[in-house]
Amino acid sequence: MTIDEKVDKTLSDLGVTDAAGVAALFAEVRAAMEQDLENLRARGAVDQSERLKMAKDTRDRWLSRKNGLVSLADENWLKKAPQDLKPAVGLAFNQLRQFGACMKVEELVKVVRLLESRNDIVEQSRNISAASTRAEMQGREDAVAPVSGSSLKARVSSGGISTTHDLTLPGLRRPLGSIHPVTRVQREIEDIFLGLGFKIETGPEIESVHYNFDALNIPESHPSRDDFDTIYIDAQTLLRTHTSPVQIRAMEKWVKAGSPGGLYVITPGKCYRNDNPDATHSPMFHQIEGLAVDTDITFGDLKGTLDYFAKKFFGDETRTSFTPSFFPFTEPSGEVAVSCYVCGGTGCRTCKESGWIELMGCGMVHPQVLKNGGIDPEKYSGWAFGLGIDRFTMARYGINDIQLFFQGDVRFLEQF
Numbered sequence: 001m002t003i004d005e006k007v008d009k010t011l012s013d014l015g016v017t018d019a020a021g022v023a024a025l026f027a028e029v030r031a032a033m034e035q036d037l038e039n040l041r042a043r044g045a046v047d048q049s050e051r052l053k054m055a056k057d058t059r060d061r062w063l064s065r066k067n068g069l070v071s072l073a074d075e076n077w078l079k080k081a082p083q084d085l086k087p088a089v090g091l092a093f094n095q096l097r098q099f100g101a102c103m104k105v106e107e108l109v110k111v112v113r114l115l116e117s118r119n120d121i122v123e124q125s126r127n128i129s130a131a132s133t134r135a136e137m138q139g140r141e142d143a144v145a146p147v148s149g150s151s152l153k154a155r156v157s158s159g160g161i162s163t164t165h166d167l168t169l170p171g172l173r174r175p176l177g178s179i180h181p182v183t184r185v186q187r188e189i190e191d192i193f194l195g196l197g198f199k200i201e202t203g204p205e206i207e208s209v210h211y212n213f214d215a216l217n218i219p220e221s222h223p224s225r226d227d228f229d230t231i232y233i234d235a236q237t238l239l240r241t242h243t244s245p246v247q248i249r250a251m252e253k254w255v256k257a258g259s260p261g262g263l264y265v266i267t268p269g270k271c272y273r274n275d276n277p278d279a280t281h282s283p284m285f286h287q288i289e290g291l292a293v294d295t296d297i298t299f300g301d302l303k304g305t306l307d308y309f310a311k312k313f314f315g316d317e318t319r320t321s322f323t324p325s326f327f328p329f330t331e332p333s334g335e336v337a338v339s340c341y342v343c344g345g346t347g348c349r350t351c352k353e354s355g356w357i358e359l360m361g362c363g364m365v366h367p368q369v370l371k372n373g374g375i376d377p378e379k380y381s382g383w384a385f386g387l388g389i390d391r392f393t394m395a396r397y398g399i400n401d402i403q404l405f406f407q408g409d410v411r412f413l414e415q416f
């Protein structure tokens with residue numbers, strides 16, 4: 001049913017029985033009004049007489065005393081409204097009439113004329129409606145002077161706050177945002193390690209080959225360098241493939257400060273690899289690494305720390321398992337698996353019936369890497385681990401596609 005048909009009926013004919021229904025109905029009328037304005041703007045006119053005619057037609061359609069849509073709404077909706085709906089209808093009608101001020105002939109002519117001047121059309125015609133609405137509300141019809149760009153602006157800016165603004169009008173409701181799930185899990189992991197006395201270190205995402213590979217014991221000839229299908233900026237600069245370069249930077253900083261106490265840091269951040277996006281890969285992803293360097297660090301410290309972390313993150317029942325692995329920057333190296341957080345270790349689809357889920361790599365820092373960071377491996381030892389925050393987030397929330405994190409789809413994000 002069109003608006004024209006609706007204003008011929010009463011509210012009860014239309015099935016409008018409550019305030020929400022009234023609001024929706026008047027919103028529809030207002031939208032129709034705005035659509036007519038839009039149509040005028042879009043059409044333009046050849047000359048002054050056509051401008052006048054178009055403006056008059058539109059004006060009559062809305063404001064004509066006898067059969068204008070506003071008058072009919074007054075007659076059939078407001079006057080015939082049941083007693084309990086009267087306040088709501090009265091308020092909505094009043095607001096409509098105020099906005100309707102921009103349907104007066106002189107205002108509509110300006111809308112059309114502005115279009116022809118082709119000068120910042122949309123903006124200015126919006127200003128006209130806004131300014132004239134304001135002028136109307138202030139009861140100052142005489143304030144509507146012939147339009148030029150500058151007088152328009154002056155009028156809009158001097159419109160200011162009117163003492164007759166209807167303070168009962170609803171305000172603008174802005175949708176509330178929420179913390180991104182990856183950020184949420186990153187903070188959770190950070191909190192656990194901060195509680196153990198670790199500090200957060202960050203570094204540049206555009207990194208030198210030296211920090212990203214060479215200093216980490218991955219020389220150019222090393223086959224594992226090929227595993228990082230990397231996004232280079234030039235021969236010596238690249239988007240970092242892991243957050244490990246921050247470990248070298250942290251070591252250098254610590255040595256420069258005179259190696260106070262031990263070095264205990266975590267390094268959260270974005271990493272980049274030339275991976276095709278699919279359910280488990282993204283060219284941009286998040287890592288967090290941990291590094292502990294001190295005079296008497298052993299593999300036992302590493303196991304104890306990661307076991308504590310796993311229990312804190314996945315729950316007290318969680319068990320950890322360490323299996324040998326290889327990384328160029330640690331020796332010995334290991335993979336850490338946690339008992340399946342879905343089935344508790346009895347076997348299910350998530351853990352592929354194994355009862356375990358592999359979640360991170362770790363190991364004792366390679367003596368050469370300590371040296372590259374300016375640390376004497378005879379005096380100090382250290383351990384390090386690295387994990388993917390995105391994978392942890394998928395595990396935490398049972399998400400099966402990493403792409404969901406980076407598509408910005410509000411329907412996904414608002415669930416967190």
Ligand SMILES: [Zn+2]
Binds near residue numbers: 341355
């Ligand atoms: Zn399982």
